[in-house]
Amino acid sequence: MLLSITTTYEPATDLGYLLHKNPFVCQTTELPFGTVNTFFPVATKEKCTAAILLDIDPIELVRRKKRQDTSMPLEQYVNDRPYVCSSFMSVAFSQVFAQTLNGRCKKRPELVSTVMPLTCKIAVLPCRGGEGLLRRLFGPLGYTVTAEKHILDDKFPEWGNSAYFTVEISNDTTVSELFNHLYVLIPVLDNQKHYYIDKAEIEKLLKRGEGWLPTHPEKEQIVRRYLKFKTSYAREALSRLIDLNPAEQEEEGTDESCEDDIEKSLNLNEDRLGAVISALKAANAKTILDLGCGEGKLLRLLLKDTYFKKILGMDVSIRSLEIAAERLNLEDLPPKQRERIELIHSSLMYRDRRFEGYDAAAVVEVIEHLDEPRLKAFERVLFEFAKPGMVVLTTPNREYNVRWENVGTAKLRNKDHRFEWTRAEFSEWAQRVAEQFGYVTRFLPVGTLDSEVGCPTQMCIFTRNVSSFKDAGQISWK
Ligand code: SAH
Numbered sequence: 001m002l003l004s005i006t007t008t009y010e011p012a013t014d015l016g017y018l019l020h021k022n023p024f025v026c027q028t029t030e031l032p033f034g035t036v037n038t039f040f041p042v043a044t045k046e047k048c049t050a051a052i053l054l055d056i057d058p059i060e061l062v063r064r065k066k067r068q069d070t071s072m073p074l075e076q077y078v079n080d081r082p083y084v085c086s087s088f089m090s091v092a093f094s095q096v097f098a099q100t101l102n103g104r105c106k107k108r109p110e111l112v113s114t115v116m117p118l119t120c121k122i123a124v125l126p127c128r129g130g131e132g133l134l135r136r137l138f139g140p141l142g143y144t145v146t147a148e149k150h151i152l153d154d155k156f157p158e159w160g161n162s163a164y165f166t167v168e169i170s171n172d173t174t175v176s177e178l179f180n181h182l183y184v185l186i187p188v189l190d191n192q193k194h195y196y197i198d199k200a201e202i203e204k205l206l207k208r209g210e211g212w213l214p215t216h217p218e219k220e221q222i223v224r225r226y227l228k229f230k231t232s233y234a235r236e237a238l239s240r241l242i243d244l245n246p247a248e249q250e251e252e253g254t255d256e257s258c259e260d261d262i263e264k265s266l267n268l269n270e271d272r273l274g275a276v277i278s279a280l281k282a283a284n285a286k287t288i289l290d291l292g293c294g295e296g297k298l299l300r301l302l303l304k305d306t307y308f309k310k311i312l313g314m315d316v317s318i319r320s321l322e323i324a325a326e327r328l329n330l331e332d333l334p335p336k337q338r339e340r341i342e343l344i345h346s347s348l349m350y351r352d353r354r355f356e357g358y359d360a361a362a363v364v365e366v367i368e369h370l371d372e373p374r375l376k377a378f379e380r381v382l383f384e385f386a387k388p389g390m391v392v393l394t395t396p397n398r399e400y401n402v403r404w405e406n407v408g409t410a411k412l413r414n415k416d417h418r419f420e421w422t423r424a425e426f427s428e429w430a431q432r433v434a435e436q437f438g439y440v441t442r443f444l445p446v447g448t449l450d451s452e453v454g455c456p457t458q459m460c461i462f463t464r465n466v467s468s469f470k471d472a473g474q475i476s477w478k
Contacts, residue, residue, distance in 0.1 A: 001054040001085050002123040004041075005178070009116035012048035016040070017108045018175040019050055020099050029096050033057065033194075034082075036092045054092050056082040084124045084164065087187040087194050093179055101183060101208070103176040111175075118178050119170040124150075126163045128191040134167065136218050137185050143169040180208045188225045197228045202237045214241045220349070220374070231350045239318045239345060268447050272394055272457050273298055275446045276362050279392045279461050281307060285360035289314065289388060291348055292366030296324030303328060303341055311341045312358065318345055348378045355386035363393040365457075368417040375429075383437035383462070391439070391462040393430070394446065396420045399453040423454050430460040438465045 007015050016023040023043035029036045034056040042049040058081070081088065093101060103112045127134045131147050138145050145167070152162040171178070184205065187193055205213070205226050213219055219241055227233040276298060280288060286309045290298050293313035302308045315321050321343050325331075330338065346352045348370065355361070361382060370378055382391065398420035401407040412420050421429070427443060434441045439462040445455035 001056065001083060001089060002051060003054075003085060003089060003182075004049050004051045004121045005175070006042070006047065006049040006119045006121070007116050007175075008047050009114070011045045013043050013045065014108065014111055014114075015048045015050055015175070016043070018100055018105055018111055019097060020105075021050065023048060023050075031092060031095055033088060033091075036096050038096065052089075052092070052096075054089055056088060058082050080126065080164075081194070084126050084190070085122045085186050086126065086190045086192065089186055090183045091195075093183050097179060100176055101179050103174075113174060115172050115174055117170070117172050118175065119168060120178060120182065122167045122186075124164050125167045125186070126190045127165050127167075128163050128189065130163075131165065133218075133221075134165065134189060137188065137222070138169050138181070140217055141171070141181055141212060142173065143171040145169050177212070180210075181212070183208050184213070184222065184226060188222050191225050193228055197230055197233070199233065201227055202233055202240075205237055206240060209241070220371070235316070235345065235347050235350065238347065239316055242317050242319075268456055269297065272364065272446050272459075273301055275444060275459055276364060276392050276394065277301055277305070279444070279459070280360050280362070280390075283360065283390050283461075283463065285390060286310070287357075287359045288312070289355055289358045289361040289386070291355070291361055291363045291382070292316075292369070293324060293343070294320050296327050298362055298364055299324060299328060299341065299343075303337065309340065310358075312354070313341070313343045314346045314352075314355070315343075316345070316347045321345055348381055349374060350377075351381050351385045355381070355388075358386070358388045360390045360392065361386065361388040363391060365394055365396070367393065368395050368412075368420055371418050379433050379437070383433060383439065387437070387464065389464050392459065393462065394457050394459045395426060397426070397445075397454050397456060397458045398422050400447075400450065400456040402453060403450060403456075421458075423458060426458050426460070430462070434462055434465075439463060440465050 005015070009015075013023050019038070021027055021038050021040075023040040026037060026039040029038075034054060037051075037053040037055065039051055039053070040049060041051055058079075099105065105112050125134075127147075131149070134147055135145050146169075148166040149161050150164045150166070151157060152159040205223065209216075209222075213222065216222060220238060223237045223241070224234045227237060286307065288302055288308055288311050290302070290311065290313045293299055293315050294317075296313060299311060299313045302311045313321075313324060315324070325343055328341070330341070330343070333341075344354060346354065348366070363382070367375065367378065382388075396413055396417070398412075399422050401411070401413065401420070404413075407413055430441050430443070433439070442461045442463070444459045444461065446457035446459050447455045449455050
């Protein structure tokens, strides 16, 4: 497994200081799973290349494995691990180049923050998710990416391409940054890890992702893959990343207040929450989920009204939940009131059994914050698994934006919105979802009606189509 790093920064041999390796000496480090050889095939003033050759001992890997998978007995001997760049390389980085990763250079500290032209070449990188994912991961960090595909077996071209690529990425950056990017993104692309994932991995990810991961457009995917799809860990990491992103917080702050200002002039928020409460009551819904509850505007109204017996507020942002808890004065509520409400940290992207068994779910101004390609996951989480008796969902009507001078047609109402739908788009989506998961829809406009562009907010009430369920008689909310 070979990875090389080249710079043309002058004097290029300064790379040796940053890697804590003498460019004129070949160095070998023994690790539990193999050997790391570091050497410099080129070391001149104009150009310096450091090569990191990780020689994995396949027999040692088998010996170290506690549980053997007996379904494929040969797999432990015949696999790609010795030949590809994987989480073994990340571990090698942390063992052999810990100082580089941590941005330390005792002899030449000024070099740590020196931006230099760097090219990293990886002989074989498994990209499970294809070349597109490779580009989506490194592109936003400023890298130019070259990828050469390899076919699965040249004797059988009809089998097509493999997941393996020879990859070259180039960028003007610091060596420490490059190492941190590689440390996280190599195992993300490989989508396998050779060791058990525990909670400490969240800390490692946040440490290595500092300064770039909170704003990376693929952060959700990176987090999920890095943490090997351990849902509760991914949730925690994502929420901490959101809280770590000052830009997002600022944008949210200024933008939400701008959205709030626009909406205040129309009393839109009041109208919206009023419409949601009316819809819930009209359906006799008494146990309510508030998904993406934010700072708890709807929760406050639900709690005030003793008609509602049980309320569960959920959000992916711990910060928002803390604000909600404070605004609702949860700690000082009388016990009877306190019993009616609970706040939980979760995500609409993952199935959560705690969402099950409710009369209704409110999803107020939330879906436009989700990445459009990930709406499918949300649909299943809510309509297939949680399946409340009804769902009251609101989202902006994009057509109305032209009525606001500072929004117009091009912009969205809030920078954190991933999309805003026209009435036709919303209706098409809602009807498709309803049909797929056994619900019927009713659309209600919210706010002052404009004959041309409709209302500022659109609302859909999804009601579970009881006739399509065998257990119709057991649904208690009707
Ligand atoms: N419903 C609230 C807040 C709307 S703002 C209100 O009407 O005031 C959107 C909220 O959705 C934010 O609080 C945000 O943290 C939350 N959110 C965004 N993505 C989410 C996800 N994947 N899971 C749960 N909540 C999410």
